[in-house]
Amino acid sequence: MSSRQKFIPGVLGGMGPQATVDFMAKLVSQTQAQCDQDHIRILVDHNPGVPNRHEAIAGDGSEVKAALVDMARRMERAGADFLLMVCNTAHAFQEDIRVAVDIPFISIVDEAVSALDTRASHARRIGVMAAEGCLAAGLYQNALEQMGREAVMWSDAELDQFMSIVYQIKAGDAPDQLKLQMEQLAQVLVERGAEALIAGCTEIPLVLGDSDILSVPLLSSTDILVSRTINYALGDIALPIQ
Amino acid sequence: MSSRQKFIPGVLGGMGPQATVDFMAKLVSQTQAQCDQDHIRILVDHNPGVPNRHEAIAGDGSEVKAALVDMARRMERAGADFLLMVCNTAHAFQEDIRVAVDIPFISIVDEAVSALDTRASHARRIGVMAAEGCLAAGLYQNALEQMGREAVMWSDAELDQFMSIVYQIKAGDAPDQLKLQMEQLAQVLVERGAEALIAGCTEIPLVLGDSDILSVPLLSSTDILVSRTINYALGDIALPIQ
Known part of the structure; x- marks a missing residue:
């Protein structure tokens, strides 16, 4: 590990697999580095086999909880100093991870919503682009409300369209056709x-990075997590107390 | 983990970081999958902080050995069933890993060289595109000789050119300029x-994927490791006995 790195992130990933690769690619490209040794060390449990999170949130979720707890413990055992998860929806089970x-x-x-303060400080009404389980669990709605902001949501039909795109991305369909x-x-x-908009699903930046047509800021939860992960790893911002 | 997966690979990575991201991206894209759960679970120690491998091979290498052994043990502790390393040169220290x-x-x-049997079975003289430490340790030369094949090598000046390109890739220079x-x-x-040629350095496919001008097969060690990792993880080919 480079001498400037203070803490090793443990990544709960693979949900989906492309999203974790996207996260890692951005972690590498966004790190200021001239040689290998300048880069950030991370430990990763890339586990695409975690059962469907949306079904879990609609049901009792015991299998997903067990899988996430297992991943978290593996990363801790491997020597991770803190954990993060490259999947918004799975955060419905974050308390199970924290206690384990x-x-x-x-x-x-939390990182995505707090980034609004610098990226779109005057925005009060925030469009939440997130998946079925994430919205059902109220993750973004609650976090925004606590900051005095309001979530702008899709209709059920629009959410269905979104989920269809997400599953097409996961099946490997061509991103160009899905971007529009x-x-x-x-x-x-x-x-x-x-x-302002939050891309609160790590599949979104796989098809929609920058946009020329949107008139408001689009914050990618992946990009924000990448940037904060680097900050936490280097000790530039303090880790929360467990 | 998906029910069809038998064993969890533990990846010693980050050497360099882009190469490990490339490996993971190809692992995902080459896995036959229609949904997250069809993909392969892997554990990764992405540790770009491992000291320079070429200098280590020229010296006593104790720091690199210690780093690789630490990574291997972390992956074993996290539950990996077998190990692989996304860096050819670091294989100069593979015995230290195996005993740990x-x-x-x-x-x-070994995987890259054995792939010659199917991909270029009649080729006797094999061009070895590999980095300084990898060549100094004789990794490809010895493996080819054991198969009755002969290594075709660069001059010292050509190897210097190659190393210059490798360090430019690691510094994030534009791949297009380096491909030619x-x-x-x-x-x-x-x-x-x-x-036939073996791209025996995981930085090579970051700039040279397919080539239109080469008249002989170019085997990417990254691509071969991806394909074999999937095979080993699914139990399609038997793991070697430790």
Whole structure:
């Protein structure tokens, strides 16, 4: 590990697999480095086999909880100093993870929402682009409300469209064909009054990185988690107390 | 973990970081999958902080050995069933890894060389595109000789050019500008009599994937390791006995 790195992140990943690769690629490209040794060490449990999170949130979720706790403990055993998870929806089970380990857990939802303060400080109405289970668990709605902001949401039909795109991404369909559909679903929230958007699903940046047509800031939860992970690892910002 | 997966690979990675991301991206894209749960679970110690391997091979290497053994033990502790390493040069220290753990270690060099049997069975003279420390340790030369094949090598000046490209890739320089130079270094080996080429450095596919100008097969050690990792994880081929 490089001498400037203070803490080793443990990544609960693979949900989906492309999203974790995207996270790692961005972690590497966003780290200021001239040689291998300048980069950040991370430990990863890339486990795409975690059962469907949306079904788990609709049901009792015991299998998903057990899988996530197992992953968290493996990362702790391997020597991770703190944990993070590259999947917004799985954060519905974050309390089960927190109580299972003795190291801090960084929430992608909290990091994304807190980034609004610098990236879109005046925005009060925030469009939430997130998946079925994530919305059903109220993760973004609650986090926004606590900050005095309001979530702008999709209709059920729009959410169905979003889930269809997500499953197409996971099945390996061509991103180019899906970008326009994703952009339209973002635009719907702008037309409904959103002054900023959060891409609160790690599949979104796999098809929609930058957008030319959106008139409001689009915050990628993946990008924010990447940036904060680097900060926490280098000790530039303090880890929360477990 | 999906029910079809039998064993969890533990990846010693981060050497360099882009190469491990490339390995993981290819692992995901080459797995036949329609949903998250069809994909392969892997554990990764992505540790770019391992000291320079070329200097280690030229010296006593104790720091690199200690780092690799630490990584291997972390992956074993996290529950890996077998180990692999996304860096050819670091295989100079593979014996130190093997004796430190109780799980099998898969060699990228052995896998790449054995793939010649199916991908370039008639080729006797094999161009070895590999880095300074990898060549100094004789990893490919010895493996080829054991198979009755002959290594076709670069001159010292050509190897210096290669190392310069490798360090430029690690520093994040534009791949497009480096592809042509890498292709020319491949072509040199063909002109010297190579009937097939092995890209025996995981930085190579970051700039040179397919080539239109090369008249002989170019085997990527990364691609071969990806394919074999999937095979070992699914139990399609038997793991070596530790």
